Amino acid sequence: MSKHFGDFKAVDRITFDVNEGEIFGFLGANGAGKTTAMRILCGLSFPTSGQAKVAGYDVYRQQEKIKKHIGYMSQKFSLYDNLTILENIEFYGGIYGISRGEIRQRGDALVKTLGLDKEAKKLVGSLPLGWKQKLAFSVAIFHRPRIVFLDEPTGGVDPITRRQFWDMIYQAANEGITVFVTTHYMDEAEYCNRVTVMVDGRVEALDTPARLKRQFQSDSMDGVFYQLARKAKRTSD
Amino acid sequence: MMVEVNNINKTYNEGEITAVNNVSFAVDKGEIFGLIGPDGAGKTSIFRILTTLLLPDSGSARVDDLDVVKDYQEIRRRVGYMPGKFSLYQDLTVEENLRFFATVFNTTLEENYHLIEDIYQQIAPFKTRRAGKLSGGMKQKLALCCALIHRPQVLFLDEPTTGVDVVSRKEFWEMLRKLKQQNISILVSTPYMDEADLCDRIALMQNGSIMSIDTPANIVESFPKNLYAAKAGDIYTLLKQLQGDEVVESCFAFGEALHLTFKSDQDADNTVKRIVAEQQLDDLEISRITPTIEDSFIRLMRENATETETDGK
Structure with a gap:
């Protein structure tokens, strides 16, 4: 799959598969083309050439189907601060066409699992950031999507909450939801089943963290990433 | 100044x-x-x-x-x-x-x-x-x-x-x-x-x-406990099991390893041996390591925590 903006090859002939229930890390330096690729996979933009399918749907012809079957969460796009927790759940559940009865039932269960019973009727804006992010993730998978896209979900979050967040990711993957995640924390790359590293629009590496470390003779993903991203020409642009 | x-x-x-x-x-x-x-x-x-x-x-x-x-x-x-x-x-x-x-x-x-x-x-x-x-x-x-x-x-x-x-x-x-x-x-x-x-x-x-x-x-030196790193193929299962083990005080994921402390450092070598024997994972390795700043940060957060939410267990 490629995406060009004029002469600029933002995404340059990338090829990969993500398995069902897999936690797939999507890494790259700033400007490597991650966001452009993710926008296509989320049905928000068309590729210039090549093929891609998400949850079995074609990125050219079935964008609306894709949107129905994916979840999305980023550090920036979160929930509505001036709605309560339950109102946010109701709103997102409603958008994805879940019935009122089911929203109520599953919403109550969700609030209990998160330990937010007492806060359920409080405005989301009053919650600490860590809770907001955990809630945002739960809302992103509330409609039980086949795959969830997480764009730097743990940026700025404290180290304990970051780990609790990954607990939730593992749990979702165990329930069969495929997880597609970007991060700047290289220890989190280790938590993925497989990792890609994009450099200048291309996929320069794709394997399990263990095999990548062996291939690049490094004892951490930090070292692997550094070796690959250092070669980038585009970061200076 | x-x-x-x-x-x-x-x-x-x-x-x-x-x-x-x-x-x-x-x-x-x-x-x-x-x-x-x-x-x-x-x-x-x-x-x-x-x-x-x-x-x-x-x-x-x-x-x-x-x-x-x-x-x-x-x-x-x-x-x-x-x-x-x-x-x-x-x-x-x-x-x-x-x-x-x-x-x-x-x-x-x-x-x-x-x-x-x-x-x-x-x-x-x-x-x-x-x-x-x-x-x-x-x-x-x-x-x-x-x-x-x-x-x-x-x-x-x-x-x-x-x-x-x-x-x-x-x-x-x-x-x-x-x-x-x-x-x-x-x-x-x-x-x-x-x-x-x-x-x-x-x-x-x-x-x-x-x-x-x-x-x-x-800061790293004043970490009050022995810190151990545990590695295994199925790290997530190991994390859940160690967090449930009563001798374990804290256990958190750190990249490819888990970092853990025990409630007591007395006889820690035997505790490690016991865990390795019990877990029956053939690729399980536990070794003592030097803490990082992040280990210290998590420890201080837990010590200061008033909310039950930030409990690592």
């Missing part, structure tokens, strides 16, 4: 939100001092108080031996400030931005060029490009040049590396080390715990309070 902070407090929403809670610290001449902590720790409020953009509720602070309330005008001449949010003029070119900031501080680009030369050379090929069209790494370098152009005594850098990739982060810290050699004092904040080791001294912050202040080496 270039920066002295004494019992600063700051609240918002008529006292409803405590942003800074009784914070004191000092930064020496030519020192790189790091405020390390997640969003909401109070880092930005401290920066804004020290750069005279915000008044504290109580407490006092001095910058270059000037009072942040009384002498605010003079302080503004002597400090360089790089806010967390990119705040240069997007419609001006790289060079125009630099000349603008030099003029505002009554100097010229040429006069202090030697200070920014190393950094400016990296963005000079784009000097006619508008700042708004630069990549994240380039914007960061330009912002640093603009904060330096009037030869400040103290640099305040609020999360300069947030959202920046590993390569650019390394380059940025390389630049800070060079500035330190020019005897400029640097107060820098970051949410990335691995950057703490690059500071001379650090304050670990959470919810407006400082949990610990020291050199990174001393």
